[in-house]
Amino acid sequence: MSRRDTFVFTSSTLRALRHQQDMLDWETERRALARRRLLLPKARKMITPRPQPAGESKYCRDAVIHNALFTGDLDKIKCIFNDEATSNMIIETLTDELVWSPDMGLWALTPKPKYTSALRITAGRGYTACAKLLLHKGADVNASPGGLSALHDACAGGFTDCVQLLLSYGANPNILSEEGSAPIHLCTTPKTFQCAKLLLEFGANVNILTRDSQMSPLHVAAQHGLEEHLTLYLCRGAHVCSRNREGETALNAACACAEKPAEGGRYYRVVQKLLSGGADVRVAGRKNHTPLHNACANCSYRIVDLLLQHGAAVNQQNCAGYTPMDCVLQGVEEYLDWQPEGIVLSLLNHGASPINPKMLKLCSLSPKTMEVILNSYDHIPLCDSWVESVPPELWQEHHTFYSSVVQMTNQPRSLQHLARCAVRGYLDRHCHSAITQLQIPHTLQEYLLLRIEGSIK
Known part of the structure; x- marks a missing residue:
């Protein structure tokens, strides 16, 4: 003892x-x-x-x-x-x-x-x-x-x-x-x-369910980000498409629980294994909340990108009428250090619907996120709804960007930008794959994919 x-x-x-x-x-x-x-x-x-x-x-x-x-x-x-x-x-x-x-x-x-x-x-x-x-x-x-x-x-x-x-x-x-x-x-x-x-x-x-919540061992392993457990269960015949009482699969559970950056790596690997095991990326729970909704709400950039590569429905609405884009924009202020602009960029390059200008106020504290959204428009909308919410110190730090936005409000965009909008509109949800295959300079490919430059032109 x-x-x-x-x-x-x-x-x-x-x-x-x-x-x-x-x-x-x-x-x-x-x-x-x-x-x-x-x-x-x-x-x-x-x-x-x-x-x-x-x-x-x-x-x-x-x-x-x-x-x-x-x-x-x-x-x-x-x-x-x-x-x-x-x-x-x-x-x-x-x-x-x-x-x-x-x-x-x-x-x-x-x-x-x-x-x-x-x-x-x-x-x-x-x-x-x-x-x-x-x-x-x-x-x-x-x-x-x-x-x-x-x-x-x-x-x-x-x-x-x-x-x-x-x-x-x-x-x-x-x-x-x-x-x-x-x-x-x-x-x-x-x-x-x-x-x-x-x-x-x-x-x-290996497929035994809890009495009330109908959770399988695979759900539990995914929920806690347990890669070894999950691999073991899949090898022993766990049903990857099994749903709990809320109609959610283990993939939904993994995406919903990837809430901390420090744990992002293991949850990413769990999602990888579930997708390799045949998990359906488009399956939604009873509230019509898909794995992509969950990953966007948690600002899990790598998981979002992985789900999009496997064909996640980028514009599907949940029971509250929110799309994955709405979910990430509502969490921008909470996840400022988690690169929310990367998720917005990926969603737009996979065909996300145009963002309502009223949503700009949700990302006023993230200049990079706002730049990505503004560059998806063919003109800069009025900034009255968000400009006053930017703290003076943040405005000073990103003075070049915010000033360029104010100056370009209701002004015609450059011909180069309008051409970018036309190409993107034509390619739509294939932007992420088609643009990289174009026989054009790499810098121009990045421009078409809404590269962040720090100002609006």
Whole structure:
């Protein structure tokens, strides 16, 4: 047992244990009083107490025993859990939870009992030797006090040795929790990969769905950006087109969850693998929100470009009437450092519909994004709707650009620009591919593809 798995019995620790014991004693007295009240005759009819999850004699509220389990003290556990009855006791703890109090009109911390088992506690903390002892003494490997089994806890913690032990003792790899999740649904971190692999080797269903949300293991892996898990599931026959309750595929889930730049790389690789596995880039959920809508809303430039290369519908509207372009423009201010101009550029070069000038106010703080949009017009519209929202310091920093926009308002654009608009209008959604194939200088190709220059001409 390592040092980090124990704690010193300081005075504060002792007070905490005494407080825990006091709370458990208080709960026991409260229950006893409640039972006595229920047994009183009322209207000549005896009221039967509500059934408990297990017999009262099998409850354990001893804080010292709790401490032995939570710290993995094998010697104490050997002394305490020496037969089948003790090994299957329901461990009851009290935790303070915020509960709304109508009488006080506020949220109050209220002690609430929680149920678990000795096997759940030890397996969920990676105490393999302790879990093995309990199983040897007759602990039920599939017991689920509190709604979860020991296998759920071990998988959630990524404790491969405990998962191996439980499965070898006959743990059901497809057992559902009270909330309807199988152990494989709780493999949500990179360190749980071996746990997921073991579950599949022992017969876990790679396409098992959660009860309520209808999420498959593939959905979960995509949602958390778990490339190894996703590859494993696809190799074991996961249905790449499986939809959850909202009608979304794993591809939708991956694009929706790629919210941080630091995680963009792994989500990009997940999207790549899903597309290689046959994921349909045009599948929308019940709200008609496509993977492209999600990627644009998160300003995930590389994922947007990948989806467009695979034929994503660039002008499809969701149930709110928003196109992918609307989604990225609404997030420009939030993602100023994430190159929103690159996404707008890609969408326009893949045939996105003309942008309503009223939307310019959404990108007034991103000069590059505004330049791309303005260069898709054959004239510069009035700037009254957005010019006042530009902070003085930003105006000063990009004075050349903003001044050129104001000067060109309602002025005829250059013949060169008008020719660019004509070529782009003719090629439409094929701009991204056709222009690069034209036998013209590279600089002219970039100009036709709305290269950012820092001013409007």
